[in-house]
Amino acid sequence: MTRNPSKDKSGRRAFLRTAGKALAGAVGGGALLAKSVAQDEPIAGDKATTSFPTEDYDWTKHRWAYGIDATRCIGCLRCVEACKIENGVAPDAHHFRTWVERYVYLEGEERAQVDSHSDPQNIAASGSESEYRFDNRYKDEKVTKAFFVPKMCNQCEHPSCVQVCPVGATFKTEDGVVLIDETYCIGCEYCVQACPYGARYFNEETRTSDKCNWCYHRITKGLLPVCVEVCPAGARIFGDRNDPSSPINEFIDNNRIHVLKPETGNAPTCFYVGIDKEVS
Amino acid sequence: MPAHIVRLLLLLGGILILAVAARNYVLDPSYYQFGDYRGDAVIEEAAYPPQFRGAAYCQGCHAVRHTEWTAGVHRSVKCEVCHGPAREHPATGPLPIPDDTMKLCTICHEAMPGRPAAQPQIVIAEHPVPHDGALQCLTCHNPHSPKISGREEPVEAQATATPAAPAPAAATLIPAPRLMALTTPCTPCHGADGRSSAMSAALAGSEFAELERKLQEYRSGALQHQVMNAVTKSLSDEDIADLAEHYASLPGGPTQ
Numbered sequence: 369m370t371r372n373p374s375k376d377k378s379g380r381r382a383f384l385r386t387a388g389k390a391l392a393g394a395v396g397g398g399a400l401l402a403k404s405v406a407q408d409e410p411i412a413g414d415k416a417t418t419s420f421p422t423e424d425y426d427w428t429k430h431r432w433a434y435g436i437d438a439t440r441c442i443g444c445l446r447c448v449e450a451c452k453i454e455n456g457v458a459p460d461a462h463h464f465r466t467w468v469e470r471y472v473y474l475e476g477e478e479r480a481q482v483d484s485h486s487d488p489q490n491i492a493a494s495g496s497e498s499e500y501r502f503d504n505r506y507k508d509e510k511v512t513k514a515f516f517v518p519k520m521c522n523q524c525e526h527p528s529c530v531q532v533c534p535v536g537a538t539f540k541t542e543d544g545v546v547l548i549d550e551t552y553c554i555g556c557e558y559c560v561q562a563c564p565y566g567a568r569y570f571n572e573e574t575r576t577s578d579k580c581n582w583c584y585h586r587i588t589k590g591l592l593p594v595c596v597e598v599c600p601a602g603a604r605i606f607g608d609r610n611d612p613s614s615p616i617n618e619f620i621d622n623n624r625i626h627v628l629k630p631e632t633g634n635a636p637t638c639f640y641v642g643i644d645k646e647v648s
Numbered sequence: 649m650p651a652h653i654v655r656l657l658l659l660l661g662g663i664l665i666l667a668v669a670a671r672n673y674v675l676d677p678s679y680y681q682f683g684d685y686r687g688d689a690v691i692e693e694a695a696y697p698p699q700f701r702g703a704a705y706c707q708g709c710h711a712v713r714h715t716e717w718t719a720g721v722h723r724s725v726k727c728e729v730c731h732g733p734a735r736e737h738p739a740t741g742p743l744p745i746p747d748d749t750m751k752l753c754t755i756c757h758e759a760m761p762g763r764p765a766a767q768p769q770i771v772i773a774e775h776p777v778p779h780d781g782a783l784q785c786l787t788c789h790n791p792h793s794p795k796i797s798g799r800e801e802p803v804e805a806q807a808t809a810t811p812a813a814p815a816p817a818a819a820t821l822i823p824a825p826r827l828m829a830l831t832t833p834c835t836p837c838h839g840a841d842g843r844s845s846a847m848s849a850a851l852a853g854s855e856f857a858e859l860e861r862k863l864q865e866y867r868s869g870a871l872q873h874q875v876m877n878a879v880t881k882s883l884s885d886e887d888i889a890d891l892a893e894h895y896a897s898l899p900g901g902p903t904q
Contacts, residue, residue, distance in 0.1 A: 421690040442767045444756045446729050453733050454699045470762055506761045514762035539685035549689035585696035594700050600725040600756065601767065 425588040430543040432582060432637070434523070434593075435605035435619040439642035441516040443468055445485055445500035447595035447604065454583060454594040459498035461486040463569050465580040466520035466595055470502055471644060475510035480646050517647050518603060520595070521546065521567040521580035522628060522636030529559035529568060529577075538577070544637055545584055550576050564632045582606070701734040703727050709738070713792060720793025721768075725756075730791065749785040776833040776879075783878050788836065796836040822890050830891055833879045842895045853900020859892035 419426040451466045452459055464486075471480040483490060485500040493503030506514065527546050530538050537552035538559055553576035560568045560577055571578040583593035587606075591597070596606040607616030619625075625639040629648050640647075681687030706727045707714040717723060728734060730752060731743040746752045759769035772779055777788060788796060822830075831840075834851075838844050842852035851859065865871040867880040867888070883891075 420687075421694045425694065427690070440764055440766075442756055442763050443760070446755075450700060450728070450733075472761060501755050502760065502762075504758060504760050507759070509761070511761040516762055536679070536684045536686070539683060539689075541690060542682070547689060547693055549686050551689065551692075552686055581693065583698075584690075584693045586698050588694040589698065591698055591702065594698075597700055597702060598726055598729050600729060601764075602724065 422588055425590075427541055427543040427588075429610065430587075431609040432523070432544045432587060433607065433609050433616045433620070434582065434638045435607075435616050435623075435625070435641070436518050436638060437603050437605065437619070437623075437641045438515055438517045438647075439603075440601045441468065441518055441603040442601045443470060443502045443516040444600065445502070446598045446600065447518060448485055448500045450594045450598040451580070454586075457578070458571070458573065461491050461497040461500075463571070463578075465567075465569075465578065466518065469517045469519060469647075471513075471515055471517060471646065472506050472509075472511055473513040474506075475512050480513075480644070481506075513644075515642065515644070517640075517643055518595075519565070519567075519628075520638070521563075521582075522565055522634065522638040523582060525635035525637060526633060528562040528564060528632070528634060529579075532558040532562040534558065541584075545582050545587075546579075547581050547584060548577055548579065550574055553577055564629050564634060565636075699733040699735050700728050705734055716790075717792040720790075721795050722792060747784075749791070750779060753785045753789075753791075776836065777875060778878050778881070783874060787874055822894060826890070827894060830887055831894065834891070834895075837875070838895075842898045843900070850900070851895035852898035854896055856892050856896040859895055860888055863888040863892060 421427060445468055447466055448464060448468065451457065452464065455465060457463055457465055467484050467486075469482055469484050471482055473480050483502075485491075485494075485502070489503050489505060490501065491497055494501040502516075523540075523544060523546050525540075527538075527540060530540055530546060533539075534556065535552050535554055537549045537554070538546060539549070540546050555570070555575040555577070557570055557577060560570055563579075568577050568579040570576075583591070583595075586593060586597075593604075593606055596604040605615050605619045607614030607619075609617060611617070619641075620639055623641045625641055626643060627636040627639060629636075676686045676688060678687035678689075679685065682690075703714065703717075703726050710727075717727075730746055734743065737743050754770075754772065756767070757769055759771045763769055777783065785791075785794075834842075837848040838851050843850050862871060863880055863883065864885075866873060866876040867883055869877060880888075
């Protein structure tokens with residue numbers, strides 16, 4: 369269905385034709401309209417009997433959650449690279465759905481030095497903006513504490529981005545993922561500003577907002593998000609809270625877990641282990 | 649009813665019909681299906697094809713490599729981490745085999761503050777086999793199972809194994825610390841007892857003169873061998889004599 373007839377190259381005639389059809393449909397089917405409006409109301413019974421969004425995957429049966437063990441992250445950035453390939457994110461340093469921050473406390477300093485792959489020195493070390501690695505700038509420094517923290521969309525229970533979207537282009541799915549509807553997004557970037565975690569970016573190519581969706585196209589096919597798939601250190605854990613044998617339940621049960629910025633009330637569903645007070 | 653009221657009602661009715669028609673036309677039928685969003689957007693998102701196919705997909709054709717890989721310490725590094733996404737491979741052609749492994753391997757294994765202690769890390773300048781650019785990690789390490797078997801033998805064993813009466817030329821015993829420093833680059837391939845022949849020549853029990861001559865030829869480049877040329881480059885005549893003496897003195901025979 370062409371939603372914006374004015375964009376049609378055949379111009380006014382085509383617009384009048386489609387507008388006429390719409391009008392005829394409206395006049396002719398008043399009763400039908402009323403019925404269709406009634407159908408818009410979600411019916412609990414319907415959802416239970418039909419599998420959505422695919423035949424093999426019923427979103428009411430899953431509740432996804434993500435674990436990050438920062439004590440295991442080696443800062444190799446394979447997750448960043450794989451995510452970009454898997455999701456068609458621009459291969460430059462400044463557009464990304466997931467990233468890794470390096471926190472380094474130098475001797476005698478109170479605050480951590482923080483950098484990520486988009487830092488100019490790290491770009492220089494990798495040789496290009498489309499390759500990702502941390503340089504070794506602290507090898508000769510006196511480091512008291514250092515660690516890596518993978519970050520991405522927290523798929524909040526109460527997402528600020530969904531609340532501010534004026535067109536219903538971003539929403540929380542039944543299985544716990546915040547998605548973006550590229551067709552409805554008007555690119556106003558309210559959501560980019562609303563996210564307390566800086567997880568969203570603006571995709572200049574599609575003129576829409578973009579962010580991590582835990583590889584929704586993979587998890588609905590029984591695969592892991594690609595960052596979890598490629599992580600060689602076991603720092604990223606993913607699973608279904610509804611499945612007792614899922615690694616995410618083991619992770620949550622056996623660790624003292626944190627979420628980022630709990631004070632925002634966003635209630636993230638990404639759970640962290642091994643981060644410091646300065647990480648937010 | 650006065651005519652102007654009728655006209656007003658007709659106008660309002662018209663506007664109402666237009667508004668309902670516009671809503672019906674503009675709004676996707678799946679909007680409000682589950683909430684204030686387009687339900688079909690979920691179906692569209694779920695329909696994207698995965699690019700990374702997972703190790704099980706590779707196993708179908710590369711069963712031997714898969715077995716070798718799952719037995720080694722690199723089993724946590726999936727095929728597509730180094731070879732890139734499989735996508736429609738093999739239909740779309742072969743996947744890349746990384747050539748600059750010095751760059752690739754150090755992404756994970758360069759010693760760096762912040763990396764967990766459990767992660768094997770090397771200080772490139774201190775690696776037993778010197779890296780001069782020509783030598784790649786894969787010259788010695790099998791990427792699918794990178795641990796070199798000779799390394800796991802206890803290093804102390806070689807010092808104690810040195811017999812008291814060595815080969816003819818040397819009059820004195822080589823001090824253990826010096827011997828250790830000298831043999832560190834040799835052990836990964838030749839074994840602590842000099843008898844490993846899996847990756848290289850067995851050295852133990854060879855003639856002193858033969859060992860000394862070969863080491864000198866590797867150093868000068870008269871004998872060509874990527875790894876040997878690199879590890880012998882910085883040896884002095886005395887180092888070579890001591891090494892030859894040490895390996896000549898070890899009991900020969902097959903690897904134990």
